[in-house]
Amino acid sequence: MSTLKLAAMLLGVTTAPLSAAPDANLLFQENCASCHAETRLGGTGPALIPQTLKRLKGDAIMEAIRDGRPATQMPVFSDSLTEDEIKALADLVKTPLDAIPPWGAEEIAASLELNPDYVPADKPQFSSDPMNLFIVVETGDHHASLLDGDSFERLTRFPTPFAVHGGPKFTSDGRYVFFMSRDGWVMKYDIWSMQEVGRVRGALNSRNIALSSDNKHIALANYLPHTLVILSADDLSVEKIIDIKGSDGKTSRVSAVYQAPPRNSFIMALKDIPEVWEVFYGEDPPFYGFVHDYRDEGPPEQTDPFPVRRIKLDDYLDDFFFDQKYEFLMGAARNAKNGQVVDLVIGRKISDLALSGLPHLGSGISWNWQGKTVMATPHLRDSKISVIDMKDWSVVKTIPTKGPGFFMRSHEKSRYAWTDVFFGPNKDLMHIIDKQTLEIVRTLKPAPGKTAAHIEFDRDGSHAILSIWENDGAIVIYNAETFEEVKRIPMSKPSGKYNVWNKITFSEGTSH
Structure with a gap:
């Protein structure tokens, strides 16, 4: 017995054991x-x-x-x-794992799972307008629903990979849609046949995907490994793995990858290197902005089918917004007080953005206001919407809201923009903003106490569809002009809804 315990017994004092x-x-x-x-x-x-x-x-x-x-x-x-x-x-x-599994071309190829029961159809196996369908991602139980955008009837419901993240991507004919999960799985689904084609694990931890404008390539942005993986959209095979490494040898996670259709390229946001990367695809990639000036000798013979262009910046950029011509990008970092504007044609930063409060630029939208193009973005930390002139990059108005927001949506044929109050005590509110007066004209509360989020419009802009972002949630369809509820469909945490037409035409009212 220890001296301390013996003394305690003699004194009649009990001692508690030391906490483990x-x-x-x-x-x-x-x-x-x-x-x-x-x-x-x-x-x-x-x-x-x-x-x-x-x-x-x-x-x-x-x-x-x-x-x-x-x-x-x-x-x-x-x-x-x-x-x-x-x-x-x-x-x-903060402690390293004993071992991180290698995840390269061999491991990716070995993970491929094709659906043995898949039978392709030569036409849609439904009577609905194939251009006015919705994919609704239900993360509550890891499924997706295919929804008729005219009748708002569910055509089918099917399982997806665990924890689908980022918006699904449609081929330009609306036939196929690709999903990505946070643990790196990419799934191909045939909408016409209403069947999964197959899936492959392209990484261990991923952020989002982009689909090339020619429907041939899928770019997968990864946190682990530090890579951009390019897959064939046809058979999900590996076409290229690009290691993300700075000139000093430092590697980086990829925050996001986006398609830039007029440029035949993917644009990458990097988490740990203050650069923007552009990866070209197609038969004749442009060479402006590369390191050398080729005016005299011309560009070198290009054997790499996915050449990379790197644009150095003042700060990290986690999130982007593009103009409709994809000549400019607006970017912001999660730890920065200001944003940056990058001219993609000349390949350099041209302006700062006076945007604090963590603008969620990936959810920004644009429209014509008083003869000029403006974009608007919610903020993840501040209770406001910032409206920005896209010619001189000035903030033309700040619209106060009831809390920080996550998603903002509109449609070319709608006078209104809808934005949620995703964070804080007013998470059950949805603001509706007049795009010409820049004033909030209505605030809805579709399900008191439950998160209201992620508006998406149908093809003609006549209806706005909202998510009750809960496991026992629903989608709520509104008349986009009168704001009256039309229908409510129970769903399991419908985290996002994606209209085929709006996505393949890159509508100015939705995220790209």
């Missing part, structure tokens, strides 16, 4: 694994390993666990975990 150190692995499985996977390699949330957390310095990881992360689904744990438990979790996620 928190079991970090058990805490992770109980609190984190459902979103970030038991392996820590990512699920609905990103991978929690040093390679993906490199920009969180000092106590930032503990703060994220304790207080949550603004403008994300990361919850607050200060009410349920002690400070010691929070520290144990922070130390765990």
Whole structure:
């Protein structure tokens, strides 16, 4: 018996055992694994390993666990975990895994799963307008619904990969749609046949996909490994893996990849390198903006089918908005106070943007206002909408809202723009803004206490479809002119709705 315990017995004092150190692995499985996977390699949330957390310095990881992360689904744990438990979790996620599985061309090819029962159809197996269909992603139980955009009847419902993230991408004829999940799976679905064609795992942790304008290539943006993977849209085979590495050898995660149809290119936002990358495809990629001046000798013979152009910037850019001609991009970083405007023709930054409050530029929309083109964006941290003149990049108006927003949508034939109040106590509100007066003219509350989000319009702009973003949620169809509810369809956390026509025509009222 220890001297301390003996003394305590003689004095009639009881002693409590010293508290055991928190079991970090058990805490992770109980609190984190459902979103970030038991392996820590990512699920609905990103991978929690040093390679993906490199920009969180000092106590930032503990703060994220304790207080949550603004403008994300990361919850607050200060009410349920002690400070010691929070520290144990922070130390765990900063610890490298014993091994990260290699994930290159061989592993991708081995993961391919084709549907043995798939039978292609030579015409749609339904009577609905194939250009006015909706894909509704239901993340509550990892399914998607195919919806008739005229009758708003469900044509079919089918399983998707776990934790689909980012908008699905349609081929220009509206026949095929591609989905991507946070754990790197890419799925091809035949809308005409209403059957899955197959799926392949292109990475371990991914952000989104883009489909080339010629319908031939899929670009997969990845957090892990630090790559852009280009797949064949025909058979999901690997066409190229591009390692994301700066001139100093530093590697980077890819925040997002976008299609730029007039340029025959993909545009990439990088998380850890202050650059924009453009990857060209097609028979005759342009060479302006490359390192050398080829006016005298002409461009070199190009043997790489996916040449890369790199544009150096002042700051990191996580999120983009493009003008309709894809000559300019507006970008913002999650940790920056201002945005940047990049001229894609000359290949350099041309202006700053006075945008604080984490503008969600990927959800921006544009329209004609008083003879000029303006874009509008919600903010993930501030309660406002910023309206920006796309000629001189000035803020022409700031519209106050009831809270930070995530999605904003409109349609060329609609006078109104709809924007949610995704974060905070007013998450159940939806604002409707007159695009000419730049004033909020109506605020809806479709389901008190439940998150209202992600508006999408039908093909002709006559209806606006809203999500009740809950596991026991629904989509709500509104008359886009009178704002009256037309129909409500129960669904399992319908995180996004995507109209075929609006997406393949790159409507100015929806995200690209």
